[in-house]
Amino acid sequence: MTKTNKIKIAVTGDEGFLGKHLIKVLKTRGLSFTTFDRTKYNLLNPESLKGFVTGKDVVIHLAGANRNTNFKLSQTNTLGTVGLLSAIAEYSPKTRLIYASSSQIYLDQSYYGLSKRQAEELLHWYRNNAALDTLALRFSNLYGPGGKPFYNSVIATFASLINEGKTISVNGDGKQERDYLYVDDAVEAIIKATLHQGKFETAELDICSGTQTSLNKLLEILKSVCPQEIPVEYKKTLSGPEWRINKDNQSAKELLGWQPTTSLRQGLINSLGIKTENTLLQIKKLVKHQDSRGMFAEVLRPEDIDNPAFGQMSINVTSPGETKGGHYHLYKREWFCVVRGKGLLILRDRATKKRKEIILSEDKLRVVEIPTNNVHWIKNIGKSDMFLLLYIDKSYNSETADTYREE
Structure with a gap:
């Protein structure tokens, strides 16, 4: 791997939620990077990617779709990834590829997870047959400032409704649990993977907090840090399978020296800061x-x-x-x-x-x-x-x- 101050990085998906936070950190740390220009490059056309991948030490592939038709999910998440892999194998085989995958690959009922799992299988094929250096980072539910309500995460939705003074609607009893990871912690995992010396010994890592949190617990924390009342209503009972994923981050700690550092409480406070005029937070009243x-x-x-x-x-x-x-x-x-x-x-x-x-x-x-x-x-x-x-x-x-x- 090239010395840190000379490493050349290319990033896809730089305009997305995770991408914007990554770009901010790359700039802060003085790392040289190139972003994906859609007027010049097309992930579905490997030949167009020659200039994007050639001479790069690392390509960070964040581009993808969370919510769309099944066809669009496969086209963006799976075919877009194989297009990038093909270009690297053809034009710059020493380039490392870091892929933003998802913990939903463990869910058989999630088509989004299926599209990500298929992309990971392609990474495996190119590792084994073209000797590419690849790593899939399986992120759990990402949240943080700048999250898109009703798209990126339930926390972004809750933060938006609180800032607008609207009622939060919860489907079911609120006991459903997820693993929530603050976006800056996810970025730090990407940075550590980017700067990792030597070829990766593993093909994928779970990047998560390692803690399951219910919607009721999220609401409890939000109520404790917000000065205003938060109206909540519980609606219809959920039907279908439980989407609970239990994973830990031990392998990421061992391979990358990474672990999350932002508590859920602090992350929620930061997320609420999207509109500061309504979220002047009083953390604690002192008892004299x-x-x-x-x-x-x-x-x-x-x-x-x-x-x-x-x-x-x-x-x-x-x-x-x-x-x-x-x-x-x-x-x-x-x-x-x-x-x-x-x-x-x-x-x-x-x-x-x-x-x-x-x-x-x-x-x-x-x-x-x-x-x-x-x-x-x-x-x-x-x-x-x-x-x-x-x-x-x-x-x-x-x-x-x-x-x-x-x-």
């Missing part, structure tokens, strides 16, 4: 705990940012002359930073009984880690309220508080 000494509030917890590894961020306001603390932790680690005012941090090691005092103030910003098994206090020694920012590596749970007052 007040007494004569001041105020305390939890700012962020793991569930707020969909990151179980995150602990807890809080803010503590202490009135002049007041002291807070007087406890210790056996396992929980804390970090203190006074961002307004002036405080005296007092630490006493329970084992050695040694005492340490540290001044923390807005004039000299610094973060201090509170050692475990140390009783600690902080006193406001300034003339105005002291604002203390705290990070704790474990979020508070009343059943496992790990907070002890000295006996």
Whole structure:
């Protein structure tokens, strides 16, 4: 494979949902690429593609149809792919082809899935008989900003209806589940496949979140991040087979070093941002705990940012002359930073009984880690309220508080 900064890429389907996001990232990363000019090239005419594929290191084939007649689906998804494969084999056999397939290839009842599966079989044939380097990326249900309502995904439809203040109609009981993948995560998989060194050892990879989510769960998350009411009505009962596909992304992790990084909650917030005037999102209302000494509030917890590894961020306001603390932790680690005012941090090691005092103030910003098994206090020694920012590596749970007052 050519060095990253010199690699030559050609892209079909650059005007589609996934293609637009890919082009944006290719530009951002300074990668050289050519897009498909329909006035010059025709996927159904391999001879016309000579100039498109010749000299390219990688062709990323995104062009396709999601919804159309069966004939059009086969013509676009299957015949268009064999036209491109034929051109690469004839004019540029060292060119790698990355094909945007779909998890619907696993569904016998989906003609769209059939057209994609047939295209994959053609990739296999050219791998085995023409020694082409090909890889099919089987994307699950893609969503994100710019999705076309009633076409790209149910999330694009929901986002559009919410932004327009309309009622969301759900067919069935809302329990039907799908695997939803944020479009930027899909793009990252394409980039990693593009820059992969050496010939691919496998012919296809499942590119998915690995998590099944029901429509009811989608609606629950949307309601939690939207300031306005979301009217929902449930209509007729669904008939026919269940379109549930259980796949994981382990092979993509092993081969490409890829895994999704965008939580469903964050992806839904980004998707809602299509029309920002109606989606000024309030992520969390803080609960203030007040007494004569001041105020305390939890700012962020793991569930707020969909990151179980995150602990807890809080803010503590202490009135002049007041002291807070007087406890210790056996396992929980804390970090203190006074961002307004002036405080005296007092630490006493329970084992050695040694005492340490540290001044923390807005004039000299610094973060201090509170050692475990140390009783600690902080006193406001300034003339105005002291604002203390705290990070704790474990979020508070009343059943496992790990907070002890000295006996």
